Amino acid sequence: MAARKRASSRAIATATDTDTSKSETPTSQEHADPPIAPPKSGLIFKLCLFFAIPYFYLLFYHYKIESELQRSILINAGLSLAGFFITQKMIPVASRYVLRRNLFGYDINKKGTPQGTIKVPESLGIVVGAVFLVLAILFQYFNFTADSNWLVEYNAALASICFMLLLGFVDDVLDVPWRVKLILPSFAALPLLMAYAGHTSIIIPKPLVPYVGLEILDLGWIYKLYMFLLAVFCTNSINIHAGLNGLEVGQTVVIASAILLHNIMQIGASLDPEYKQAHAFSIYLVQPLLATSLALFSYNWYPSSVFVGDTYTYFAGMTMAVVGILGHFSETLLIFFLPQVLNFLLSVPQLFGFVKCPRHRLPGFNPQTGLLTGTNDGTLVNFFLRLFGKMSEGSLCAALLVFQAIACCLCFVLRYFLTGWYK
Ligand code: UD1
Numbered sequence: 426m427a428a429r430k431r432a433s434s435r436a437i438a439t440a441t442d443t444d445t446s447k448s449e450t451p452t453s454q455e456h457a458d459p460p461i462a463p464p465k466s467g468l469i470f471k472l473c474l475f476f477a478i479p480y481f482y483l484l485f486y487h488y489k490i491e492s493e494l495q496r497s498i499l500i501n502a503g504l505s506l507a508g509f510f511i512t513q514k515m516i517p518v519a520s521r522y523v524l525r526r527n528l529f530g531y532d533i534n535k536k537g538t539p540q541g542t543i544k545v546p547e548s549l550g551i552v553v554g555a556v557f558l559v560l561a562i563l564f565q566y567f568n569f570t571a572d573s574n575w576l577v578e579y580n581a582a583l584a585s586i587c588f589m590l591l592l593g594f595v596d597d598v599l600d601v602p603w604r605v606k607l608i609l610p611s612f613a614a615l616p617l618l619m620a621y622a623g624h625t626s627i628i629i630p631k632p633l634v635p636y637v638g639l640e641i642l643d644l645g646w647i648y649k650l651y652m653f654l655l656a657v658f659c660t661n662s663i664n665i666h667a668g669l670n671g672l673e674v675g676q677t678v679v680i681a682s683a684i685l686l687h688n689i690m691q692i693g694a695s696l697d698p699e700y701k702q703a704h705a706f707s708i709y710l711v712q713p714l715l716a717t718s719l720a721l722f723s724y725n726w727y728p729s730s731v732f733v734g735d736t737y738t739y740f741a742g743m744t745m746a747v748v749g750i751l752g753h754f755s756e757t758l759l760i761f762f763l764p765q766v767l768n769f770l771l772s773v774p775q776l777f778g779f780v781k782c783p784r785h786r787l788p789g790f791n792p793q794t795g796l797l798t799g800t801n802d803g804t805l806v807n808f809f810l811r812l813f814g815k816m817s818e819g820s821l822c823a824a825l826l827v828f829q830a831i832a833c834c835l836c837f838v839l840r841y842f843l844t845g846w847y848k
């Protein structure tokens with residue numbers, strides 16, 4: 426029933442909204458739901474090779490990491506690999522079910538072409554989230570380096586991620602107004618905040634120590650407020666940097682890869698067991714996130730045969746926020762999120778109601794040329810188009826993902842030069 430509500434709300438919106446980016450209700454394909462296109466496995470294979478070689482080189486050869494920790498990471502990687510195949514197999518099955526319940530969207534950036542009339546199954550993030558949670562729960566039995574504190578925080582993290590997945594799915598099904606969407610992550614962050622028993626102090630950057638007069642500052646409840654805001658920011662910032670085939674999952678894949686490299690480098694360079702544990706915590710959640718997201722990416726890359734839904738954007742954002750918070754690398758995470766921060770800043774006038782905010786802030790599409798043109802909506806997608814000129818959807822998405830990767834590289838360079846001087 427709820428799914429029908431979504432379809433009808435879209436139809437009503439289409440009828441009332443004058444925004445040109447809105448989807449039309451096609452009639453030609455109304456009753457024919459052909460199976461989705463096969464996954465783009467070649468692309469995923471190349472991406473995996475590109476990432477796995479340096480990653481496993483750092484894990485097994487470059488750094489001297491304890492064999493127990495290596496073993497836990499490897500088991501987690503094995504589970505994640507299984508998760509990749511399960512997700513890839515489940516997506517076509519789930520697609521049939523969501524279409525049957527009228528949970529689909531039209532590809533707005535193909536409006537006016539035959540592809541724009543196809544019902545694209547929506548909210549496939551639910552498969553990724555479900556497989557991820559099963560893997561993450563199972564993994565507790567294989568973590569040989571865990572203590573009871575670790576388990577409490579780990580389960581609180583999973584509760585927040587699970588709650589976010591649920592709220593994202595509720596949003597996809599009910600299509601809640603976007604101002605309500607903005608506050609959904611604040612509820613999902615509660616389990617994490619309530620269970621958090623870690624430190625609430627921050628290390629003052631060395632150049633600021635003479636001015637502050639302290640090396641370590643205990644922020645108390647302000648630290649928890651910061652955690653809360655970070656969770657709300659990460660989830661929403663992924664969701665509003667969206668609307669191109671592959672962009673939602675692609676940005677997650679790039680950031681998750683950067684997080685993993687960062688974690689291994691920190692574990693390898695540190696002698697402090699607690700510090701290593703915090704970064705291992707992050708690896709145990711990000712490896713399954715990356716693997717299951719890659720499976721979704723194989724269907725969502727241009728031209729998309731499935732959409733990820735807010736289920737996925739919220740889930741992925743919350744997972745990365747959780748690992749940044751509990752892994753104690755939130756500043757680094759925010760630099761990995763540089764494109765999302767820029768997109769948020771560009772969005773501020775529309776998000777806070779100073780300028781009219783349409784339902785979709787997507788570029789203009791010309792069906793004759795197949796190219797996108799930047800509109801005046803404040804998003805990084807439009808900014809890129811205004812800066813670099815008209816582009817096809819695939820090229821624009823690739824350019825934005827390269828920019829994401831550059832932001833991550835910049836973060837590694839910054840960390841390299843500032844270590845020792847900054848903290
Ligand atoms: C956010 C953005 C909105 C953007 C939308 C795209 C804000 C405040 N909101 O809204 O501007 O248009 O994400 O996801 O910035 N779609 C495509 N191609 C894609 C992905 C999605 O056409 O590659 C369309 C489909 O019709 C799909 C719909 O976007 O059904 C999903 O939109 P939804 O995620 O519900 O939008 P919001 O998250 O509310």
Ligand code: MG
Nearest residue numbers: 664734735738
């Ligand atoms: Mg969305």
